[in-house]
Amino acid sequence: MDLSVLGGKYYLDSDAASFQGRVDAFFSPVIKFSDSHEFVPVYSGNYSGTQDIQELVGGGVLTRQRQSQTLSFKYVYTSEFNKYKTRYSSSKALVKETKDEKWNKGLFDYKTMSFGFEAEQERPRGTYSEAYDFYQVKYPNYATLLSQSDTVIDTTTFNELSANAGTNTMDNTSHRVSFGYTWFPEPLVMNASYDFTYRAYGDQALVANPATGQSPFTSGKRHDLVHSLALKISRDMKPLRLSLNSSASWLNSNQNSYDSSRTKYIKDYYSYIELGLSPAINFNLKDGAQFGLGVDWKRLYYLGRLKQNEGGNYGASKINQTIWLSSLFIRYPLTSNFFIRASYNYQVSSSNMRYEANYRYNYRSNTYLAGVEWEF
Secondary structure: OEEEEEEEEEEEOOEEOOOEEEEEEEEOOOEEOOOOEEEEEEEEEEEEOOOEEEEEOOEEEEEOEEEEEEEEEEEEEEEOOEEEEEEEEEEEEEEEOOOOOOOOOOOOOEEEEEEEEEEEEEEOOEEEEEEEEEEEEEOOOOOOOHHHOOOOOOHHHHHHHHOOOOOOOOOEEEEEEEEEEEEOOOOEEEEEEEEEEEEEEEEEEEEOOHHHOOOOEEEEEEEEEEEEEEEEEEEEEOOEEEEEEEEEEEEEEOOOEEEOOOOEEEOOOOOEEEEEEEEEEEEEOOOOOEEEEEEEEEEEEEEEEEEEOOOOOEEEEEEEEEEEEEEEEEEEEOOOOEEEEEEEEEEEEEEOOOOOOOOEOOEEEEEEEEEEEEEO
């Protein structure tokens, strides 16, 4: 069990938000029937009252408050040096974009359901793992305005625009397979992994190119293919622990975009390549105190999305975005189970994109949090 209650402030481009709180809860009563059979239920909950910019619907969106609840179950069967795990998870997340928005009414509220299977084989030279997961994500409050406009615009125009448009355009299902290998070249621990995800948006039609004379949407549906490679390296040098995570991802989407106000058709609007690097250093002292410092660097190259100037006019080059996140935390024990905790995060996002009426690409943010934590 772990419970932390923190309070702090958030600054976006030097503008301070009011003092807000954050609560995180975790509970997992592991049930071990025998050396071969374990059942692991897990509950996790979170509330964040501090503002932040979240990646939502393909871009950075400023959110005011968020909360989430997740319940998952995992069954583990062990046979000598092999493990087999089945898992199920269900969660609900609520997002507020404005102060006066009511809970359960947020545009980006979503529910997820997932189940999967993982196999793990421990061998003399390392440990292998293979996994499959199915995900389903639903946005109960997100629907196209066009689907609700039959009484606003004339019937002929509505029929022309709404053909194939769909209603619940953000709902999606995913199939994910992953492979991992962990080995131990002294004094290091190394892990390499590859993930592949196929994500289908069953009610999101493809945006058509007006130059072809088609209606705004084709009969085809959006799907994304995501390839991810990761390499993690760590070394323990008590009381010091060093780690370095690196990653590369390629999202290939068949969805396009059409800016009707500027009559601009953009192919492969959501496709991008992302590179990441995350070094970290952590101190675990004998008295139970912990201190950590980390840096996350991320670089995105959009493969179809064109940059725009402040007025929204398009250029010839594609959008790129660089994000730096520096984080610092301190945890000090007051008793064996009770701690005081403080953290600081500083994030900088820069891009050649200057038009930000839809998404934020360029910003600086700071978050200060301090409070108490109890664990058992």
